Amino acid sequence: EDALKDKTDPAGVAVLDLDDFKLINDTYGHQAGDTALRTCVDVVRACIRKSDVLIRYGGDEFLLLLQCETEYAEKIMRKIKADMETADPARCKPYRISISYGVTEFDKGSAGSIDEIVARADKIMYKNKMRKHGKT
Secondary structure, three states, X not given: OHHHHOOOOOEEEEEEEEOOHHHXXXXXXXXXXHHHHHHHHHHHHHHOOOOOEEEEOOOOEEEEEEOOOHHHHHHXXXXXXXXXXXXXXOOOOOOOXXXXXXXXXXXXOOOOOHHHHHHHHHXXXXXXXXXXXXXX
């Protein structure tokens, strides 16, 4: 919350979820799950600026605070998603790494606590994940 508290410029808030993380852990072991998480972090870090903030939010969820408007945050997230899906070009891993995400905007004048803003991004991410799996 402190990262956003004093902002006057809009900030994109994204929730990322590593798809099929439990399946990777259960099928290939926890070391494979750890590798998938590290790959996810590496890809995200390569796509964001030093001023942006990446936080592991849960087991396979990340929160990303981007100092930009929602449109640009969406562009960054599309790049992260595309890069994630090609993160293993030699096909060394027996599984594919992909993410689902949701983006919303925080701006100092908007109503809602940081918890409400993150919940809004999480809800968008969940809708995108359900759409991806054909469960609309």
